[in-house]
Amino acid sequence: xxxxxxxxxxxxxxxxxxxxxxSNHDGNEWERxxxxxxxxxxxxxxxxxxxxxxxxxxxxxxxxxxxxDIVPVLFRARPYNGTxxxxxxxxxxxxxxxxxxxxxxxxxxxxxxxxxxxxxxGMCEAIVPLHEEGVTSVLIADRVLKDAPWFVNAxxxxxxxFTAACELHFKGHESGNSRVVTxxxxxxxxxxxxxxxx
Numbered sequence: 001x002x003x004x005x006x007x008x009x010x011x012x013x014x015x016x017x018x019x020x021x022x023s024n025h026d027g028n029e030w031e032r033x034x035x036x037x038x039x040x041x042x043x044x045x046x047x048x049x050x051x052x053x054x055x056x057x058x059x060x061x062x063x064x065x066x067x068x069d070i071v072p073v074l075f076r077a078r079p080y081n082g083t084x085x086x087x088x089x090x091x092x093x094x095x096x097x098x099x100x101x102x103x104x105x106x107x108x109x110x111x112x113x114x115x116x117x118x119x120x121x122g123m124c125e126a127i128v129p130l131h132e133e134g135v136t137s138v139l140i141a142d143r144v145l146k147d148a149p150w151f152v153n154a155x156x157x158x159x160x161x162f163t164a165a166c167e168l169h170f171k172g173h174e175s176g177n178s179r180v181v182t183x184x185x186x187x188x189x190x191x192x193x194x195x196x197x198x
Contacts, residue, residue, distance in 0.1 A: 033094065035075055036075065038133065039074045040071060041071040045188040045190065047195065048191050048192070049067060051195075069141040071137065071187075072136070075095070075135070075183070076132070078131065093129065093130055095128040095173070095175070096128075099172075100121075100122045102118055103169070104164050105165040107165070110162040113151075117141075119139070154191075155193040156193050162190070165187075166186055168187075169183070170182065171183075
């Protein structure tokens, strides 16, 4: 083989190696302990009501309540790959979830003001041991959101409903490491005026 052709193959091989080495290995999937969301709200969409009229199914009575919405989030942790052996209670043997961001994506007919109720660095707490589950609860819709004039107007005064996607970014780190990584999840929420107990 001519030296010029050999040099060209060598340069091309080095270029391909350099490009392959530029992949983004900063995400959750590249940690020694990989944390994943197993379910949000037990895998169910959420119906979020302004008012719960209770078991008598009539508004304005003593059993009426004004709910806030908190949902459980279930996590599971695993090693980066099957060849890694991490002893129980050793460094990097569990994942610690500490915060979350909530970002609203309104569907058709959803009021634009919903995005004013995004949450940044909301507090939550979960320890997720390797090969096990961890759970925390997150605030989705409080009375500040539900008592806002735009919300009351949309679902109470006008009797409407609207749906939005709730995007969740959980932040945390593996034990023995302070580098924060993000674990993403999401689910759907439908806002309505009233619900009743069965």
